[in-house]
Amino acid sequence: MRNRLKFQVFLVIFAAFLFCVIIPMIFQSKTPEAKQVVASPYTTEEFIKVISRDIKPQAEAYGIRPSLLIGQALLESQNGTSLLSHKYRNLFALQARTGQESVLLVTSHPLVNAEANSKVRFARYKDWQTSIEDYLRRLKSGQVWDKELYRKLATQKGYKEPAKTLGEYIYPYDSNYSNKLIKIIEDQELTQYD
Template sequence: MRSRLSLKTALVFLFLFLLLTLSLFRHQSVRQASDVQTTSVSQIQFIKAIAPIVQKAAKAYGVKPSIIIGQAALETNYGNSLLAKKYHNLFSLKASDGQEKVTLLQKIYSSKGWTTRSEDFVIYSNYSESIYDYLLALKNGRFWDEELYRQLVSGQTYVDDAKALQEYYFSSDSDYATKLSKVIKDNKLERYDK
C-alpha cells in the first residue's frame, strides 16, 4: 500500500512539474525585433555591404537602389537590429506558411496608439535573400497593393518614392517619408541610382 501511495505522489509531482515547465516556456520573454545588437559594423560598412546586392536586384526590378538601401538602413538601424543581425531580415517581412520563422515583438501604431504584439518574421540565410524577397513581394503585391510597386518604378525622385511608401505601407508613421529621405540624403545614397 505504501509503494502505491508513493507512486501516486510521484506522478502528481511529475505532472505539476511538467505543467509548471510548460507554463514557463509559454511565457518566456519574446525579444523585440528592433532590439539593438552589439556590432562592430558602422553605418558606412553596412551600406557598402548591401549596396552592390541592392544595385543588382533593384536594376532587375526597376526600383531605385537609394530607396531600398535607405529602407534597409532605417528599418534595421543600419543592420544593428536583432532581426537584421541574427536573422538577416532587412525589411521586417512577415513569414508566410512554409517559411522558416522567428517570433519577435514589434511595435505597431494604430488609431489606439502604440502597441506591441508578437509577429512571425522570415529568417533568411543572408542579406541577398532578404533583398530579393522584398523586391519580389513589392512586385507581386504580396503584402501591399500592387500600386505601390508601380509608384516606386515610376517615381521621379527618391522623395516621391518615400512618399509612396508612407502612403501605401507606412501610413501609421506620419514622418516615415521625411525620415527615409533624410537617411538617403545624409548618406548620399542617390549615388547608387546611377
C-alpha cells in the first residue's frame, strides 16, 4: 500500500512538472525570424569595410559592380545586424539547397516557393566570404532568378540600372527596393569600391 501511495505521489508531481514547466515551453517556443535584429560588434561603416574586402574581388571577377552587391548585402542583412547574417553568415537571404547546411527561420517577405511569415530553410555559411561566393555562383548559373538577371547585372552601366533590375527581378513585393538600394549606395559612397 505504501509503495502504491509513493507511486501515485510521484505521478502527481511528475504531471504537475509537465504541466507547469515542459508544456508552456513547447507552446512558447517560436521559430526566430531571419530579419530579427541582434547585437553586432560592427558599426555600419565597419561592416562595409569588412564585407567590401570579400565582395570587391569576387564581384569584379563576375563582372558586377561591388557597390551594388555591398548595397544589397546592407539592405538584406540590415547592416549586418539580422540574425540570418550575423549568426548564420547569410548576407543575401539565400534559401538552402538540398543537402546544404541550413537553419529554419521565419521569413518576413515572400521568397521563391515561400510566402511571407512562413518557415524557410535558409543556407548557413561558415563565413561571409562563402555566402558571397555562393550568391554569385547561383546568380551566374540562373539559380537566383534566371541567367538573364545575371547578364543584365553584368552588362548594365552604372549602378542605378542594375539596382532597378534587382528590384524588378528579386524584390517585386517592394516597389521601393531599387530606390532604397540607390540611396544606400549614394549615402554610404559605395561607388568608391567599384
